[in-house]
Amino acid sequence: MNREPLLQVRQLTKLHAPGKGCREVSFDLYPGEVLGIVGESGSGKSTLLSCLSARLAPDSGSILYRTDAGETVDLYQLSEARQRQLQRTEWGIVHQHARDGLRMGVSGGANIGERLMATGERHYGQLRATAARWMRDVELDVGRIDDRPTTYSGGMQQRLQIARNLVTHPRLVFMDEPTGGLDVSVQARLLDLLRQLVTELGLAVVIVTHDLAVARLLAQRLIVMRRSQVVESGLTDQVLDDPQHAYTQLLVSSVLTA
Amino acid sequence: MQTMIEVRGLTKVFTLHNQGGTQLPVFRGIDFTAKRGECTVLFGESGSGKSTLLRSLYANYLPTSGSIHVRHRGELVALSGADSQTLLQIRRETIGYVSQFLRVIPRVPTLEVVAEPLRLRGVETAQAQARAGELLERLHIPQRLWSLPPGTFSGGEQQRVNIARGFIVDYPILLLDEPTASLDRRNAATVVELIGQARDRGTAIVGIFHDSEVRDAVADRIFHVQPQAATDRMAS
Ligand SMILES: Nc1ncnc2c1ncn2[C@@H]1O[C@H](COP(=O)(O)OP(=O)(O)OP(=O)(O)O)[C@@H](O)[C@H]1O
Ligand SMILES: Nc1ncnc2c1ncn2[C@@H]1O[C@H](COP(=O)(O)OP(=O)(O)OP(=O)(O)O)[C@@H](O)[C@H]1O
Ligand SMILES: [Mg+2]
Ligand SMILES: [Mg+2]
Numbered sequence A: 001m002n003r004e005p006l007l008q009v010r011q012l013t014k015l016h017a018p019g020k021g022c023r024e025v026s027f028d029l030y031p032g033e034v035l036g037i038v039g040e041s042g043s044g045k046s047t048l049l050s051c052l053s054a055r056l057a058p059d060s061g062s063i064l065y066r067t068d069a070g071e072t073v074d075l076y077q078l079s080e081a082r083q084r085q086l087q088r089t090e091w092g093i094v095h096q097h098a099r100d101g102l103r104m105g106v107s108g109g110a111n112i113g114e115r116l117m118a119t120g121e122r123h124y125g126q127l128r129a130t131a132a133r134w135m136r137d138v139e140l141d142v143g144r145i146d147d148r149p150t151t152y153s154g155g156m157q158q159r160l161q162i163a164r165n166l167v168t169h170p171r172l173v174f175m176d177e178p179t180g181g182l183d184v185s186v187q188a189r190l191l192d193l194l195r196q197l198v199t200e201l202g203l204a205v206v207i208v209t210h211d212l213a214v215a216r217l218l219a220q221r222l223i224v225m226r227r228s229q230v231v232e233s234g235l236t237d238q239v240l241d242d243p244q245h246a247y248t249q250l251l252v253s254s255v256l257t258a
Numbered sequence B: 001m002q003t004m005i006e007v008r009g010l011t012k013v014f015t016l017h018n019q020g021g022t023q024l025p026v027f028r029g030i031d032f033t034a035k036r037g038e039c040t041v042l043f044g045e046s047g048s049g050k051s052t053l054l055r056s057l058y059a060n061y062l063p064t065s066g067s068i069h070v071r072h073r074g075e076l077v078a079l080s081g082a083d084s085q086t087l088l089q090i091r092r093e094t095i096g097y098v099s100q101f102l103r104v105i106p107r108v109p110t111l112e113v114v115a116e117p118l119r120l121r122g123v124e125t126a127q128a129q130a131r132a133g134e135l136l137e138r139l140h141i142p143q144r145l146w147s148l149p150p151g152t153f154s155g156g157e158q159q160r161v162n163i164a165r166g167f168i169v170d171y172p173i174l175l176l177d178e179p180t181a182s183l184d185r186r187n188a189a190t191v192v193e194l195i196g197q198a199r200d201r202g203t204a205i206v207g208i209f210h211d212s213e214v215r216d217a218v219a220d221r222i223f224h225v226q227p228q229a230a231t232d233r234m235a236s
Helices: A045-052 A080-089 A108-118 A124-137 A154-166 A184-201 A212-218 A236-241 A246-253 B050-057 B084-093 B110-120 B125-138 B155-167 B185-201 B212-218 B228-235
Strands: A007-017 A020-029 A034-039 A060-066 A072-074 A091-094 A172-176 A204-208 A221-226 A229-235 B003-016 B022-035 B039-043 B065-072 B075-078 B095-098 B173-177 B204-208 B221-224
Touching: A007 A045, A020 A045, A020 A060, A020 A221, A020 A229, A034 A045, A034 A212, A045 A172, A045 A204, A080 A091, A080 A108, A091 A154, A108 A124, A108 A154, A124 A154, A154 A184, A184 A212, A204 A212, A212 A236, A221 A236, A221 A246, A229 A236, A229 A246, A229 B084, B003 B050, B003 B204, B022 B050, B022 B204, B039 B050, B039 B212, B050 B065, B050 B173, B050 B204, B065 B084, B084 B095, B095 B155, B110 B125, B110 B155, B125 B155, B155 B173, B155 B185, B185 B204, B185 B212
Parallel strands: A034 A204, A034 A221, A091 A172, A172 A204, B039 B204, B039 B221, B095 B173, B173 B204
Antiparallel strands: A007 A020, A007 A060, A060 A072, A221 A229, B003 B022, B003 B065, B065 B075
């Protein structure tokens, strides 16, 4: 087990307005670890995720990232080019709205192939075969490989976005409500796939979800946010089974099964 | 005998913030030790806090006060204050926990559910699944069910899957919450046998068993969990 954290987040703050955003968030993330972030709408989960994935500069605080090459870098001291390179090669980012994570002007297959090309794969037949395999893995009809995502349903777009992100076997994936618009059986298949990838590839994940059952299934560790602040954190089952904070108790008691 | 779990002054009070801050005291000042190669049975009336104590030993519930130490990689390690990484490592390597009900993972076949704790310790799939198959066989889960997710299984079948999952790793510490509650005699006897073998290997077992026959068959020691009121009475 690698004891060096992949991410070291310290006192991270980004406020759009008082109470709106994230405030003084600190945690470590280790390789192969899945961290869940839950909390009410507007509590700052997406803001936090954007800061973590170098898409939104924080007001204060720091994020140290340990690269594939083994050096530890301060994310917001890096050039934008270097940030984008990390996003393309070492990370995956699954957006809350699939449209933000897809290229709507090119085919579904190209959406997957494009990410592979960014990591050096150039052979057309290989790209297409891999794209088709990933479409099957996320239960997309391979017959739609040449169609643009604009013609896909919301759920299909989300699955395509996940395939596009995981095809390069990133070491760190940020996910914002990845199973949001999906029907239950597809959700289960995706969760299953994610679980498998996490164990087999040692994939680390930060996942924002409002679904406590998804958090329970995927995340070893949980952060609960409310009004821009972390109100509770710990092992997922401990936070959900023996919540200490009033807000977490409310969150847990307002769902039937988690 | 080597101490595997040491509990000192353990107190648990649930605070229900959304019910006017109601305090629900469960137990207070529990001292408890579990030793290598011994099976300790937690005994007490319904609601006395047996499951709460067991869950606390697994770091699933947080103590209100007091301490819990478990022997992990040869050292007694305090659960409270341990970081998540250490707790996860303790669960992977040192403590197994068989809860009263199986938490089903959608679409994952039974054989994989049972093999998972071994896989997490780095054992090869084939080897882990072979071991899973042996246990499922001993617990009389027919082979045709192995490739199905246990979600649709009967209560007793799910519980047996849960038991197989708990016994697949030779944990130094094993926590069992009514593992035989929904089992017939034949399968309860298998569980008694599994417990006996684990104990002979040196596992420290802490369990809750309502069935007095099973209890008599496995218990080396009985620990009485006193509900809060009774503890108060004894103290005064
Ligand atoms: N670019 C922005 N400018 C101004 N305010 C913003 C901006 N982005 C987010 N906010 C506000 O910051 C707060 C946190 O938003 P954020 O999107 O992080 O919440 P969230 O927890 O992801 O919510 P949801 O669960 O609804 O997605 C909200 O009140 C939001 O309106
Ligand atoms: N997560 C929780 N939140 C609030 N109260 C809880 C929680 N878990 C247990 N309790 C309460 O703690 C008390 C002890 O419960 P526990 O489940 O430990 O009893 P038990 O001795 O295992 O009983 P049984 O023999 O019926 O299983 C009960 O009053 C129960 O309602
Ligand atoms: Mg959001
Ligand atoms: Mg109980």
